[in-house]
Amino acid sequence: MSTPHGDPARLSIVVPVYQGELTLDALAAEVEPHTRPGTTPGGRPFEVVEMILVHDGAIDRSDEVMDRLAAKHPFVKTIWLSRNFGQHPATLAGLASSTGDWVVTMDEDGQHDPADVPKLLDRALESGAPLVYAQPTNAPPHGVLRNLLARLARLAAGSIVGTRAMSRFHSFRLVRGDIARSLAAYCGHGVYLDVALSWVVSSLEQCPVPMRGERSRRSGYSLGRLISHFWRLILTAGTRPLRLISILGTLSILVSFAVSIRAVYEKYRHEVPVPGWTSLFITLSFFSGIILFSLGVIAEYLGVTLTMAIGKPLYLIVPRPSRHRSSGP
Numbered sequence: 001m002s003t004p005h006g007d008p009a010r011l012s013i014v015v016p017v018y019q020g021e022l023t024l025d026a027l028a029a030e031v032e033p034h035t036r037p038g039t040t041p042g043g044r045p046f047e048v049v050e051m052i053l054v055h056d057g058a059i060d061r062s063d064e065v066m067d068r069l070a071a072k073h074p075f076v077k078t079i080w081l082s083r084n085f086g087q088h089p090a091t092l093a094g095l096a097s098s099t100g101d102w103v104v105t106m107d108e109d110g111q112h113d114p115a116d117v118p119k120l121l122d123r124a125l126e127s128g129a130p131l132v133y134a135q136p137t138n139a140p141p142h143g144v145l146r147n148l149l150a151r152l153a154r155l156a157a158g159s160i161v162g163t164r165a166m167s168r169f170h171s172f173r174l175v176r177g178d179i180a181r182s183l184a185a186y187c188g189h190g191v192y193l194d195v196a197l198s199w200v201v202s203s204l205e206q207c208p209v210p211m212r213g214e215r216s217r218r219s220g221y222s223l224g225r226l227i228s229h230f231w232r233l234i235l236t237a238g239t240r241p242l243r244l245i246s247i248l249g250t251l252s253i254l255v256s257f258a259v260s261i262r263a264v265y266e267k268y269r270h271e272v273p274v275p276g277w278t279s280l281f282i283t284l285s286f287f288s289g290i291i292l293f294s295l296g297v298i299a300e301y302l303g304v305t306l307t308m309a310i311g312k313p314l315y316l317i318v319p320r321p322s323r324h325r326s327s328g329p
Contacts, residue, residue, distance in 0.1 A: 007045070008045035008046050008047045009045065009046040009101050009102060009125075010046075010047065010049045010099070010100045011034075011101070011102050011103070011104060011117065012048075012051075012052060012099060013048060013103075013104045013105075013106060014095060014098060014104065014106070015027065015051065015052065015094070015106050016054050016087050016091050016107075017053050017054060017055050017058055017062045017066065017090075017108050018056050018057070018058050018059065018062070018084070019059055019060045019062065020060075020062045020066075020108035020109075021061045021062050021064075021065055023108050023109055023110050024062065024069060025065060025069070026110060027106075027110060027114070028051065028069050028076060030113070031048060031075070031114045032075070034046075034048040034117065035047060035075045038118070039118075040118035040119070040121050040122045041118060041122055042125070044121065044122060046121055048075065048100075048114075048117070049099065050098070051073075051077070052077045052078075052079060052094045052097055053070075053076065053077070053078050054079045054081065055078065055079065055080045055081060056085060056087070056090035057081060057083045057085070063080075066078045079093055079094060080317065081318070082317075083316075088192060088193040091105050092184040092187055092193060093184070095180040096184035097317075098180060099177075100177050101177050102124070102174055102175070102176060102177055103175050103180040104117050104174050105173050106171070106172055107172070110213075111172075112134070112171075112212075113209070113212060116172075116210075119209060120132045120172075120173075120209075121174060123205050124174055127205045128203075129204050129205040130202075130203070131173065131175050131176070131179075131197055131201045131204040131205070132206065133169060133170045133172070133173050134170045134172035134173065134209045135206035135207060135208045136208075136209065136211045137208045137209065137211075138210050138211055169197075172209070175197070182200075183196055183200060248294065252290050
């Protein structure tokens with residue numbers, strides 16, 4: 001890696017593209033000045049050697065914009081996926097094709113400012129951390145409810161997964177190049193990128209940066225899709241949620257013992273009404289719900305395992321996609 005008096009740090013920027021028709025031109029224009037050798041605020045030399053645009057089954061004319069940018073700018077590289085695989089697989093496809101000493105992942109919508117990339121690099125080199133997440137200094141440009149749910153999701157993920165990194169992840173991140181490419185080579189189907197990073201990175205840092213508003217477009221993530229992402233994060237995080245189910249089952253057994261003791265006590269005190277259907281109904285509903293919930297979670301884990309076992313590809317790169325309309329990112 002680069003030192004203040006060494007060779008410039010070579011940076012790759014990876015951008016998954018789903019609806020970038022109105023935003024990619026401006027993003028490329030902001031990246032272009034950084035493709036010439038410069039210095040970070042901390043005086044460290046760096047340059048952006050490539051911006052990799054990953055076409056993830058885009059629903060607009062992003063493909064035409066990508067072709068035009070690649071013809072205009074030598075630093076722009078294009079990758080075409082055979083269909084919409086989702087943001088994380090598309091990002092991993094870009095990581096696998098990167099060549100830089102460091103790899104930056106950014107969204108296409110303009111919220112992430114390329115001018116903040118040198119700050120992330122400074123934080124990485126100062127701390128020695130191979131992974132740096134952007135830490136927004138302002139609220140994301142979404143509704144209050146969505147921002148609140150996103151924050152709660154991060155906190156819940158950190159608690160359930162059992163790693164502090166899961167409460168700090170962000171799509172604007174800087175990863176050491178060798179780690180990024182190695183991770184992309186073996187990461188299994190459906191694995192959440194930040195979960196995979198938490199497996200292989202011993203330390204991480206955060207860098208405070210402001211988030212900008214989205215440029216002339218609405219987010220492609222509905223509330224349902226965000227919930228789906230959160231659920232996938234939990235399922236691919238390891239076995240800790242299964243342990244929570246075991247704890248839940250143990251607590252259920254303890255509650256059932258308490259209910260049984262109370263029922264026996266009331267029976268000998270002749271305080272039990274003859275019908276008894278209310279307590280029976282409540283007890284059966286409670287424990288049946290826990291059993292069904294536990295079986296559902298286990299079934300989800302089996303589904304993830306089966307998907308990995310049958311070799312379903314995480315993504316597939318093709319020479320050029322046919323334009324089609326996809327169901328979502």
